[in-house]
Amino acid sequence: MIALMNGVNAKGSVGGWVRNVFCALRLIIFRSVSYPEYMVIEMGADRPGDIRKLINLARPQVGVVTAIGDIPVHVAHYKDIDAVAYEKQGIIEVLEPGNRAILNGDDPRVISMQDHTQAGVLTFGFSEHSSVRIVDYAHSNEKSNTGRMGIFFRLQYQGSSVPIHLSGVLGRPYAYACAAAAAVGIAHGMHLVDVAKGLESFEPEKGRMRMIPGIKQTTILDDSYNAAPAAMEAALETIRDMKGQNHIIAVLGDMLELGDYSEQAHRAIGKRAAGFCDVICFVGENMRFAFSEAQQSGFDKDRLFHCKDSVAALEILKPLLRQGDIVLVKGSQGMRMERIVERLMANPADAADLLVRQTKEWKAN
Template structure:
């Protein structure tokens, strides 16, 4: 999406060799997968499980006009410019930073244990009402994906929205230092990655790394009901911090909330006369919307205009989406990500939905919880009401402990566990599901319950 010459690229990444003749070679896209390289591309041979340098011939055949190179030059191709660098990944990041500075859009960075993608989609809807916007696609939110997102940015972009993911301490700092956000949003602190970080406090430390690159007059937006974040943000200037949440102590707070199967409505202190409608279920999505509204206000977007855009915003696939299910049922697909805080929020909302059939929950293992795995899986028991949920189907090794704990509440006809046999679980569900049933599927991505969704949904293809 950019137009840079090979010489400009080499200069931007402080290459060890720069040729004047490269000024005539124009590059307009970048890629690291040789199979997906397009014409006029810069190939970035990354080194991980495989060495990307080994695939240079395929990249050239597919249209690469230049390549980064960190192996010996005698092993390099001679048919295209070879930009010699010490580290091809660092060169990719340096090039992204150069291009970001050249286009100079406003930067909104979003992180959090849950709700990053939903908030990103909401922010895009609001900001696009007044600006030309580019955002992270899919899960391109790490040290490779974020630079690629920047380099795919159209040259007329006015605001770029960058999702920032992490597994370990230090990763958000790298992304923030690269992107230098004007506005930074932390959606929440949950238990995701507690296996690597050890505690919610250390997760908060890691998420707060987003302020590392925050511009001097930048704005941090955080949930005001999270003491771990409020405490860590206390060193910021008053004008650099906005809070959101359910209570009037926040800068932005909700007043009235109603959640139905396909819609959530609420009003706010920002303008109580404006009814805000979200085309998604879940009272927990109100917090995401408040964060998005706060970013819009920071960019001078009126609440009335923001509300209009939120009413029709498009949610990224696999995030609490309703799908047509077998036997005239309705599937609530939330099988892309899970942590205890998020799972409890979804279950609380699902339990309160009104329907004519039964409510069935299919819950898979939550991953990366470390030493607290058993305790945190057990905590889900608090939100599984025998009066609200008709059938509980649990999947995976970690969910076995929850299964044992629920035996005292649910009789054996309503409680089921499958260790690892998805085919058996799918066959069971196909027999179980009846017309008008609501079926929630929630798990960590690594359990692959998306394959269960695929087996239970009805498509029009």
């Protein structure tokens, strides 16, 4: 979404969307294409020191920290949650006067990073104090003129407001992503109207709350890319809001790399899902804690299942599906939950275009 912002800005152009800093370095070193005026780099970390190594290789002028959450992904490799926050804070600490720090105003650990940077700060979120504020958020169960369901909200900044409609996706995380991208655009002198134009060309990412037609005229919410507690909670919140006349089925795989927080996190998910889902299928060893919690919550045992893998889950799910069902599929990358989505799709031939991990290397594992 950040790349979309600069893509409509007359002051510059984006040479490409770069997902990993090492891909960016290859571009810089070998100069195989024209060097872009703007480069968007995702700096991920799963071990202490990762981000600080990366910023020494590619020092940013604008740093964006999206979220930490109560139990962040990869926390198993850190001393505690504050250590994860400190790791990500490295992106903000290296910014210089005249640079910009873009921070999630709804996450206490992220917003506190404003005290550790020389850069100007823009915040984004639903809270009233956010620089770029999300308001009037809603989702629609009805298809729009694009032929797809989606989400609607407005972005506000310094008295201006623009409507945003994203079709083919659901969930508040997309609203957050839009607001963060808008803040980056604003940092580069864009007006909110141009921000809205940039977002019009957005297409759903594979495996990130993407709506896919399913067998028996069901709708699959494919969130199989990965899973952390905050993202799992957000996905559940989304399908809870969709319940209405819809039959809700949650297919939830293990959240990996949570270390000592794993049981706590999985139990919380089990309790949350049991509060409103019609059918729950937990997949994986760690999800036994969620299964146990759902049992203790009094969830109907005839609609509650625990499976060791996706193959077993499919045997249970297919007979249960009925027209109009909403099926959420989510789990960590290592759980390969996209295999479930592929078998439940109305058009499996579209898997290569719609699903994550469809290369020969992934399919062979």
